[in-house]
Amino acid sequence: MADAISDRQVVAVLRPFVRGCGPMLDALRESDPFGLRARAATGSDDELAAVETGLREKLLNGLTSVKVPGTAAWAAMDVEQRTDWWVNRVGRFTALLTSIPGLGGALADRLPVQDTLGAASQGLLLCAIAGERGVVEVTDRVRLIAWVLFDRDIDPAVAAGAHELSEKDTGEDTGEDAENAETARLTEELAESEKKHGKITLKASVGTLWRLGRSLLGIVEELEKRPRGRFYHRILGMLPVVGMAGDYFGERSGLKKVAKRARKWTASPAGR
Secondary structure (H helix, E strand, O other): OOOOOOOOHEEEEEEHHHHHHHHHHHHHHOOOOHHHHHHHOOOOOOOOHOOOOOHHHHHHHHHHHOOOOOOOHOOOHHHHHEEEEEEEHHHHHHHHHHHHHHHHHHHHOOOOOHHHHHHHHHHHHHHHHHOOOOOOHHHHHHHHHHHHHHHHOOOOHHHOHHHOOOHHHHOOOOOOHHHHHHHHOOHHHHHHHHHHHHOOOOHHHHHHHHHHHHHHHHHHHOOOOOEEEEEEEHHHOOOOHHHHHHHHHHHHHHHHHHHHHHHHHOOOOOOO
16 A cells, blocks of 8 residues: 655645746736737727727727736736636636546546646646735645645645755655756746747647646645546546546536635635
8 A cells, every 4th residue: 555645745746836837827817819908008009000990999999808817807807707717718728628538438537647637727727816816925825736636734834845855755856956947847848939939839838738737646646636527527527539528517617616615725814
C-alpha cells in the first residue's frame, strides 16, 4: 500500500502549478483580440470610417459593451459577475478539452488523462476566481486549491515553504531553484508564443494546459477527490463516443461546484 501523500508533497506540486497559471491568466485578461480597448480609448475605428456616423457610434458602443476584460462593460461588472464569466466562458473551453478523452468511454476513464486535465482546468479557474477576489499570493492560492479540490486545510507556513522541503519529503530536489525551473518549464510554450507571434496562441494555451495537468501526476491519488459532475454524467461518460458529452457536462458541473466552494473559502476566516 502506497504511503499517504503529505501536505508538503501537495505544496511542492501546487506552487509551480499556481505560478504557471499566472501567465496564462494574464494572457487571457490582457488579450484584446478585437481591439475593443483601443477603440474604446480613441472613440474611433479606421475600419468603420466609411460607415455613417450614427451607425458607426452604435457599432462602437456595441463593441465596448461586450463583457470581456479591458472593456468598460467589464469594469462595471461586480466580483460575482466576473466569477461567472470565468466559469461560463473560459470554463466551456477547458471543459471541452477535458472531455475529449471521453471519446474512448470507460477505457479512457481508466487512464489519468481526464483527471489531470480536469484538475488543471479547475485549478486554473480557481486562480482566476482568486484574482477577482483579491487573493493574489501564491501561498493563499495553493491553500485555496488544496481546500477546494483535495479537501485539505494546509497550514500557511507549509504552503509558503515549498523551497524549504527536504529531498526526504518528496524524493527529489525541491529547492527554490527547482521550483523556478519547473515554473519556467510549465510556461515555456507561452513564452515562445509571445516571442514568436507577439501573443499567446491557442496552440500554446492548449499545450500549457496539458503541461499543467501533467505536473499534477505527482499527486495523482489526490486528483480523484476533485469535484465532479452528477452520477448520470459519469454513467454516460462510460459509453464510447457519446461519453464525450457526458464528460463535458460532468466537467461543467464540477466547475460550478468548484466556484461555489471557492466562494465559501474566500468568505471564511482562512480565506480572509
